[in-house]
Amino acid sequence: MYQIGIDLGGTFIKAGVVDEQNKIVSKKMVESHVDADVEGLCTRMVQCAVDALTEAGVTMDEVGSIGVGVPGAVDAGRGVVVYCSNIGFRNTPLAGIISQKTGKPVYVQNDANVAAYGEVVAGAAKGYKDVIVVTLGTGVGGGIIIDGKIYSGFNSFGGELGHTVIVHDGEPCPCGRRGCLESYASATALIKQTRISMRNHTESRLWNICPDISKIDGKTAFDAMRAGSKAATEVVNQYINYLGCGLTNFINIFQPEILLIGGGISKEGETLLEPLRKILSVETYGSSMDAPKTKIGVCTLRNDAGTIGAANLHNLYESFITKG
Amino acid sequence: MYQIGIDLGGTFIKAGVVDEQNKIVSKKMVESHVDADVEGLCTRMVQCAVDALTEAGVTMDEVGSIGVGVPGAVDAGRGVVVYCSNIGFRNTPLAGIISQKTGKPVYVQNDANVAAYGEVVAGAAKGYKDVIVVTLGTGVGGGIIIDGKIYSGFNSFGGELGHTVIVHDGEPCPCGRRGCLESYASATALIKQTRISMRNHTESRLWNICPDISKIDGKTAFDAMRAGSKAATEVVNQYINYLGCGLTNFINIFQPEILLIGGGISKEGETLLEPLRKILSVETYGSSMDAPKTKIGVCTLRNDAGTIGAANLHNLYESFITKG
Known part of the structure; x- marks a missing residue:
């Protein structure tokens, strides 16, 4: 089973496919176009993840969950982005939207928290x-x-x-x-x-x-x-x-x-x-x-911390959105 | 069932008997004599608790556990006082000593933490x-x-x-x-x-x-x-x-x-x-x-916060010392 980690930034969306050993087997990057509407931005995030899957030769059926790191305040328990200064998210049910598009359980957290968690899962703070x-x-x-x-x-x-x-x-x-x-x-x-x-x-x-x-x-x-x-x-x-x-x-x-x-x-x-x-x-x-x-x-994971951390969010939260 | 909360200070030992509604049904106070040896200090703490029980007309059989707040660094998981500046505790297994004297599960924590916990259990931070x-x-x-x-x-x-x-x-x-x-x-x-x-x-x-x-x-x-x-x-x-x-x-x-x-x-x-x-x-x-x-x-519990917090420590930690 694989997990997808998405790092949503003000300039780029990065998506990575992460295996059970927390190795990133493929990653893709596209421009965020944060001025687009929420729907458009979510579609780009999902497309970026699908492109990473294709490159890895992994099907969506082999994906357990999708985690997203967002540069803003996130209510992780409800999968909602409360506020995001440079992206137009205001109480946006991001996990729900991406779950609907993919049929997967989706988890959302603040990007700094996700990166820190990445270091705990597979980096300098492991153990x-x-x-x-x-x-x-x-x-x-x-x-x-x-x-x-x-x-x-x-x-x-x-x-x-x-x-x-x-x-x-x-x-x-x-x-x-x-x-x-x-x-x-x-x-x-x-x-x-x-x-x-x-x-x-x-x-x-x-x-x-x-x-x-x-x-x-x-x-x-x-x-x-x-x-x-x-x-x-x-x-x-x-x-x-x-x-x-x-x-x-x-x-x-x-x-x-x-x-x-x-x-x-x-x-x-x-x-x-x-x-x-x-x-x-x-x-x-x-x-x-x-x-x-x-x-x-x-920190040792550098830019991969966000991807690996996001891909592991399913370990932290209840799946409030089950597979569709 | 009752719980005993002990507040060990540099000057006084205070012990209280707390009922299931977190009401203090009796309390006693004796001088600490912190210059005494660890054994002597523990004996005084137990005697103070027994005096409080007597006043309340409660027997030791009706006591579920004893909690102690100590002005120092405490490893609560092991029941050990790591360091205490004005009392001669250095890696002292305080919970074990008092448990041996009373046959009860004993829990130890830092006094400021215990008082804060008291406010959460029954004071201004309840809920x-x-x-x-x-x-x-x-x-x-x-x-x-x-x-x-x-x-x-x-x-x-x-x-x-x-x-x-x-x-x-x-x-x-x-x-x-x-x-x-x-x-x-x-x-x-x-x-x-x-x-x-x-x-x-x-x-x-x-x-x-x-x-x-x-x-x-x-x-x-x-x-x-x-x-x-x-x-x-x-x-x-x-x-x-x-x-x-x-x-x-x-x-x-x-x-x-x-x-x-x-x-x-x-x-x-x-x-x-x-x-x-x-x-x-x-x-x-x-x-x-x-x-x-x-x-x-x-805070609303004032001096009772330490007693009530200590009496509730059994809710937080595993009983690593079972009834003797």
Whole structure:
């Protein structure tokens, strides 16, 4: 039996066929055209899944279920997308619509939660039951896994780890608050700090790494640090300091078995993890006591996390829509 | 059938006999003498429970189980107190010891978690499954209830909601970090801010409310505000502003059905809740969206929360120690 995992993004729909060993046997990608109506978007999602099946030489009869990750608030128990900022879903019974089109049980969840669950099922958090995933990308995303299950609060808006204030009255955040972790630890924040540093240090090696200030990315400061730039080292240290503050908060709250970092910045691996472990070993509650400590690592499934996580949603929820 | 709930504190042991309607039919209190050995302390706990039974006219045969709340980190699944700062418990199999003395199944948990669970069983959070309790006392304590069960992380050190930084590099906290919520939202912090304000405003009505600066308590600023003091109003507003920042963080993470405030400061009731609701209605993630919102309230069981919560621990855990 196979499962289909669909990752619905603002730009692309990705669908993958996943086998019983959680290996992706085929994947397809089409443009989302999010301006289309809900019906049209759902038809494209199903077509993308069918194309992936065809490529894998798998028939729909061999498919157990379809899981979908959506960039918004999802009531997974009812299969409804409550709200989605850049796609026109408002209380949309997405699971029902796709189930009707395919005759399969369909499960829907928020994409960050689905990706975190993917890491639990088949990635860096495999075998762990209490897991926190913090994604450092354009924003700072969060995924909370408790007792092996996705936790997102009673209204599905939970897990917004990036929107916790660590600097009272600090930098403005797109969410409307000031001083959120997202404003200090996202790739966007790192890029901003790198740009400020380059403007303040016209002699810095940062300019050798990235001569065009409009092309700074989340790697620029790390690369310049490795090339010996003092200014870049300061930017990276400050970035890690803020990130460590936020991660310590999450550990003091959850004491998960493992905390994973994902997103573009996580590609820095040990360059990021080593100083973070130092901060956490001093700052976290109970760190001086003789008790097991939260492990820290990076996500390993990258873009496949969403597909594998979605394909495994059937393990978490009751099939409220049975085969038609 | 009755259950016994024991609240072990640094100064007093309290034991109560709780009936099937979660009514406390009798309670007893003795001094803890925490400097005694573990064996002696356990004997006192059992004696206190037996005294409460005698007063209620209930025999040990009519008791289903004994629950104990302990001010420390507890591995509830094994009935072991991992660490307790002011009592000499270090990996102490407390449930086993008390079970041997009584022949009853015994359950142990952290006292803040037990009190939060008490509110869920019979207090202000009755009927709710995802609940956060924030206790504003000497420190800022936390209790996390997820799906009707106490959550404290894989190593039992979780739920330290007071030790999350909201002011990066802010006031020093007893935990070793700087800028923790506890340093801004505990009764201790409020008393400190009140004292500073009184020193800065020698003409303030605060001095009428509390002529002796060494006797300021968590009520002083609230009372002076009600008496029209501008300086006190500023202290209270700032206090609520910081508290609201922390509570918003917790809602963005957990989106619980209800968030309860406990501890001495919570006696202010609506004086505290009304401005907090205003902050949360603007600051929390998804607040502008058409979705159900977290309710805010105060704990109602006061000192009985620990007894009732402890008496109900048998609902949460497997009886790993059966009747002897």
